[in-house]
Amino acid sequence: MQIVKENGPITGEHIAEKLNLTRATLRPDLAILTMSGFLEARPRVGYFYTGKTGTQLLADKLKKLQVKDFQSIPVVIHENVSVYDAICTMFLEDVGTLFVVDDNAILVGVLSRKDLLRASIGKQELPSIPVHIIMTRMPNITICRRDDFILDVAKTLIEKQIDALPVVKDTEKGFEVAGRITKTNMTKILVGLSENEIM
Amino acid sequence: MQIVKENGPITGEHIAEKLNLTRATLRPDLAILTMSGFLEARPRVGYFYTGKTGTQLLADKLKKLQVKDFQSIPVVIHENVSVYDAICTMFLEDVGTLFVVDDNAILVGVLSRKDLLRASIGKQELPSIPVHIIMTRMPNITICRRDDFILDVAKTLIEKQIDALPVVKDTEKGFEVAGRITKTNMTKILVGLSENEIM
Structure with missing residues (x-):
């Protein structure tokens, strides 16, 4: 999250490089952070830091109930x-x-x-x-x-x-x-x- | 999170070793994950994976309202x-x-x-x-x-x-x-x- 915060938009590949990890190792973590809404992924651009806390993310979901x-x-x-x-x-x-x-x-x-x-x-x-x-x-x-x-x-x-x-x-x-x-x-x-x- | 999930309880030092990072570099990330409730830290023992999703964590807080x-x-x-x-x-x-x-x-x-x-x-x-x-x-x-x-x-x-x-x-x-x-x-x-x- 720190890396994306400071360097975003940044590709998964570049994050992996900075952590001295392979992309495969990093993939599940990025998936969790994206699914939870802390990061956002855009194809061909990379990862963004959404700046949202857990409570804000809940509020976002709550606002969509119909x-x-x-x-x-x-x-x-x-x-x-x-x-x-x-x-x-x-x-x-x-x-x-x-x-x-x-x-x-x-x-x-x-x-x-x-x-x-x-x-x-x-x-x-x-x-x-x-x-x-x-x-x-x-x-x-x-x-x-x-x-x-x-x-x-x-x-x-x-x-x-x-x-x-x-x-x-x-x-x-x-x-x-x-x-x-x-x-x-x-x-x-x-x-x-x-x-x-x-x- | 993956490291803690597989090896917890594990100290910050050992996590840093596995990532080829210094403890200082890792500290803010561990702080965020602990504050958000995804990980739990116990003094002299190390970090645990709580297994909780963002929504579960919200539910926990909701349950404490008086x-x-x-x-x-x-x-x-x-x-x-x-x-x-x-x-x-x-x-x-x-x-x-x-x-x-x-x-x-x-x-x-x-x-x-x-x-x-x-x-x-x-x-x-x-x-x-x-x-x-x-x-x-x-x-x-x-x-x-x-x-x-x-x-x-x-x-x-x-x-x-x-x-x-x-x-x-x-x-x-x-x-x-x-x-x-x-x-x-x-x-x-x-x-x-x-x-x-x-x-």
Whole structure:
């Protein structure tokens, strides 16, 4: 690493010369350093020192994780369902967020436990209010797509203080709900990192 | 690394000999490999190959993170407060979990948004029910302490499907509530890792 740092770009042959080693002897070490990301190899040019620490390299990999590999199944209700039934669905499905759709199965709203709790301390009868009266509606809904980066979603969840985002598919009529990504998914990723299940 | 792998434990001097280098020339490289955790050095014995990859080393560091460095401020209410007032406190403080204490400020219960939502669709008048009727109570409360590991808490949150744990201090009368650790904290840790703010 010192040699590459001071002389890079430098070929494997020249590194071997400086160490009084054959290229064959050196090859496995260069392979390890390249795979770990400490060095970078370019054909016909040679080895570069990337200047990255182990933690930076991890951060680089972490930044490449995508929504599609970690998302959960969404729970969806129709906009005419009552607040009472929405609360029951939330308990039955054991989720913290429901996505609301119209007749064309297009996303029109989001209901969090907080939205439902706010409605439930109101004066109105829960079985007679449709969810579209109390839901957060487009364009105030934050969405994400399956190719988005996990870390961008994590930052959005924190900044906007929300628990879940719908993962949507673009159609001519609007957004179809294809998935759900939550702080629970983020907690699972953290555990997965420590168990070497991810990356 | 190859030399240490095949001959370890081996002294710096012997490694230098095998490479036809002086110990002084070799020292910075050995320092880097030891600091990164690929090699381990023991005084008077020599260098060992740890067999750990970059990702494993990160996992090791991740496993050492402790609750005290990431916890949030807890929101606490008295057990005689009404369910209605508890819901208002939850909105005012903008938290997903309240901790319930007795006259001695000792933890006796936990209230999640889910608990409050369940109560709110019941037939009873929310301003007339005290929270101790509907809360999750000891010994069914999962607690943690400030020296506990973040990853153990993360696993508990997932296994028990809860959003937050109280961080407690042991006293003669029971547990005092000293903090709160949530899936939001876990999401922030994930973001912190990618921004090299942690470790």
